[in-house]
Amino acid sequence: MVDEHQFSQLLFLLDKLKFELKKATLWSEQKPTTAALRSTQPFCCDTLALEQWLQFIFIERLSVLAANKLPLPKNIAVSPIAEDAFKCTNQLKVVDVIADIDELLSGQLVPRSWQSKTNTTEKNFIS
Secondary structure (H helix, E strand, O other): OOOOOHHHOOOHHHHHHHHHHHHHHHHHOOOOOHHHHOOOOOHHHOOHHHHHHHHHHHHHHHHHHHHHOOOOOOOOOOHHHHHHOOHHHHHHHHHHHHHHHHHHHHOOOOHHHHHHHHHHHHHHOOO
């Protein structure tokens, strides 16, 4: 059974991810080489920065799947590597959107330890 809501929600979250990557100045106007995109390593970790993988592989492939209502991955956990890669306060929204995508596709809640870091920073700033 096709879940129309899941496809539309995924497209919304992918647009939100694009917005947050741009806002955090992690968006690239230059596409990596074809060879870099062909890496067989997880997240193309040997040829791309994580933000490049998100932009040129993750977003592109999931957008095609959702737009064409093709089967979506169910075993997904990108947020742990994103949490490790994006530690600056202005990048935590990127991690949050990735966690939303993980939750939507896997059906599993994602622990969001980075949110407590943000809350602590905000409290210290306000004090």
